[in-house]
Amino acid sequence: MNPDEVNRLRATDIKKEIAVFGQFVNLSLGSMNLALRPVLELIRKDHLPERPNQIGQMIPDLLVIMMNPGSSHPMDLEYRPADVAKPEEIDPFGERIPTRPDNTQYQIMRIMLAQGWHHARVLNLSDLRETKSPIFIQRYQELETWPGGSAHSLFSPVRSRERMIRMGQGANLPLLVGWGRNPGLLPLARQCLATLVPERIIGVELPESPGLYAHPSPMMQKAKEAWVKTILAKYRQQP
Secondary structure, eight states, rough: OHHHHTTTOHHHHTTTTEEEEEEEEEEEETEEEEEEEEEEEEEGGGGGOOOOOGGGGOSSSSEESSSTTTTESSSSSTOOOEEESSGGOOOOOOOOOEEEOHHHHHHHHHHHHHTTTTTEEEEEOOOBBSSSSHHHHHHHHHTTTSSTTTGTTTTTTGGGHHHHHTTTOOOOEEEEEBBBBGGGGHHHHHHHHHHHHHGEEEEEHHHHHHHOOSSSSSSSHHHHHHHHHHHHHHHHOOO
């Protein structure tokens, strides 16, 4: 599928091909409770395992790292996430449930379909479930001053074992990054980048802000289409 064809795909078309599952947990840090989404799984419906909870044990075709979960939430609005008392209790193989995607995830699905990939695992600089970016940045900055507060991020040292499992346990997987332009993200971005193999990273880095990579779903439709074309060109230039 060429870039023009994949850019013409509507969300209704894509949803017929790809299912979305997320893992949600509530992490207690003293008197503070953090609503987290540690992972999102995008998987072709014809490659779904017998039980969704088996998805966490699968090695994906693509790893994606973005900013934070945004508006993504369980399809079942009455679903109660598991409660954990410390970050070490977050289970990388934990329950996956049907999840509502947002426009950003459809951009990742377009890359999957163009490349013939069956499964993408989406991770984030922070797992905090906050829809508004300015509020998210303020919250994470405050958390970083709390004892243990850095555990909101999968890329913090305290979650290194969990991170290794979620990222394929050393598998040499394609890696797509795009967390946006806000300079407030730079501390989280640098923390994340320090854990990655630079040669594996694909994204649209902002020349004026090293460490920041263009968001997959900018506001203008032409910019969304340009992002898809640029990313596909980068993958297809690889040996």
